[in-house]
Amino acid sequence: MxxxxxxxxxxxxxxxxxxxxxxxxxxxxxxxxxxxxxxxxxxGGNAYDKYDDAGILIHPYGPHIFHTNSAQVFDYLSQFTKWRPYQHRVLASVDGQLLPIPINLDTVNKLYGLNLTSFQVEEFFASVAEKVEQVRTSEDVVVSKVGRDLYNKFFRGYTRKQWGMDPSELDASVTARVPTRTNRDDRYFADTYQAMPLHGYTRMFENMxxxxxxxxxxxxxxxxxxxxxxxxxxxxxxxxxxxxxxxxxxxPYRSLHFEHQTFMQDEFQPVGTVNYPNDYGYTRISEFKHITGQKHDATSVVYEYPRAEGDPYYPxxxxxxxxxxxxxxxxxxxxxxxxxxxxxxxxxxxxxxxxxxxxxxxxxxxxxxxxxxxxxxxxxxx
The missing domain is CATH 3.40.50.720 (NAD(P)-binding Rossmann-like Domain)
Structure with a gap:
């Protein structure tokens, strides 16, 4: 040495x-x-957080939601931070409604005006799913699980914005990460450990x-x-x-452009993140107070616009x-x-x-x- x-x-x-x-x-x-x-x-890299001019803890590089199934990872990081339990929920703006994503029983019932049970929604997915001989692309993954209509409403537009390519051109791994549920579980993640660093990521990195x-x-x-x-x-x-x-x-990498805004109101949207798969140039809006649990009279949000150029985010x-x-x-x-x-x-x-x-x-x-x-x-x- x-x-x-x-x-x-x-x-x-x-x-x-x-x-x-x-x-x-x-x-x-x-x-x-x-x-x-x-x-x-x-x-802190992209996980860096800071207080904005309004005094609200924000993530300048978009929302970073911590979740893991690894006790080793969680125990290791716990040496440098206390945690605030937090289960992330996401809604998608589709056909004038805000619907749970990942797609679950409530998503299907509210979208189509149905009253299916968990067992019936399994049959529904089976009836609309398209047979795919060999799953190669992101499109194949989704249409083989939930059919063409849900694919078009929830996935195709979002993926085209995010990647600048149609899902039919992208590897299956891109959408393979997104589950489909037959129950009413509306959590975005199902991991064992779901929590946010109590005083933020930057404080955790400083301790580290x-x-x-x-x-x-x-x-x-x-x-x-x-x-x-x-x-x-x-x-x-x-x-x-x-x-x-x-x-x-x-x-090649896909990049993101972030637009941060503060509103003089208690809440901007009902959950941490709302996806916009088909309308507008941005893919999603995230509101930080839901994620951090901070109490404040104002609220800060971030709009995410995918870009071809800029800091590298997604291979x-x-x-x-x-x-x-x-x-x-x-x-x-x-x-x-x-x-x-x-x-x-x-x-x-x-x-x-x-x-x-x-x-x-x-x-x-x-x-x-x-x-x-x-x-x-x-x-x-x-």
Whole structure:
């Protein structure tokens, strides 16, 4: 390892979930010196939150709702935050009504003016579902479950806005994540653990990075310091194509434009998020007070407009993009002193808990490597 008198054991690029979890583990568990750099003026990556001018806690990069089935992930993060139980609910604006999404028993009954039971709605789905020989695309996933009409009303327009492509052009994984329910469960997620950091994500990240062995540099592109400050191993959480100077071409991402507004009223909408699958240029509106539980006379919301250009948010799931990524992945595997972690570095759509789980797994491997080197040094010393 580096002589820590003048350098760092680890240079970590990016202070989001992947980088911050690894910084915390390496510093607290192995006593290593870590420098974490981020080109943005804040820690927390896209999960960063702050109080706006009205004094309302908002998520500048759109709503981040924490949910996980992993006790390991939840217990790990619980070291750095208390939690507020919160179960996210989403309504979709369809045919002049606000209807539960994921599609459930109430969605079907209210949309079609029916009074079906859970058993009958199963039969209803079976009667409208289209037979698909081989499920290849996002369209196939939905029409094979709930038929063409529900697909057109709830999925097709939303997906076209979000991805700039028809669902028939997109990999099945995009809509495979969205369940369909035959009961009245209107929660957006069904995970075991559903909660929000009690004092916000930024406070949680501050607690995570509050260690004497961790130094944080913001407003810094890692390329500015990579040859100036000594380090032994790099953890890179940025876009993998940018690391290799786009030598195989640019990996496509969908981006988002956010418009934040504050209204002098107690509530703007009945739930945390309302989707707009067919009308307007935005895909959804989220109201933060539902999500954070904050009490305030005013309320702040965010409108989300998908974009082709801008900060990278969603890797585009098409076979040809995976082919490009595989070229970068092969290059990444050749590097002994750089580890690629997180959504952008591995070109995969991960939820927050999945990034934490990935970072903890990577830490396990780095720890084994570190302990192996210590044993070698001890053997040589003998």
């Amino acid at each position: 580096t002589n820590t008198a003048y350098g760092f054991d680890y240079l970590i690029v990016g202070a989001g979930f992947a980088g911050s979890v690894l910084a915390e583990r390496l510093a607290s568990q192995l006593g290593l010196r870590v420098l974490i750099v981020d080109k943005r003026p804040h820690i 990075l509050d260690h004497p062995n961790i130094k944080v540099m913001l407003n810094t592109d890692y390329r500015e310091i990579v040859d100036v400050i000594p380090w032994t191993h790099m953890i890179y959480t940025g876009p993998v194509d940018a690391y290799f100077d786009f030598k195989y071409g640019k990996l 585009v799931p098409k076979p040809e993009t995976q082919e490009i990524y595989k070229l970068y992945e092969a290059e990444a595997k050749q590097l002994d002193n750089v580890t690629f972690v997180g959504r952008l570095a591995t070109y995969r759509y991960y939820n927050m808990d999945q990034v934490v789980a990935q970072a903890l797994t990577v830490f396990g491997k780095l720890r084994a490597k570190h302990e192996g080197l210590l044993q070698e040094d001890a053997a040589l010393g003998d």
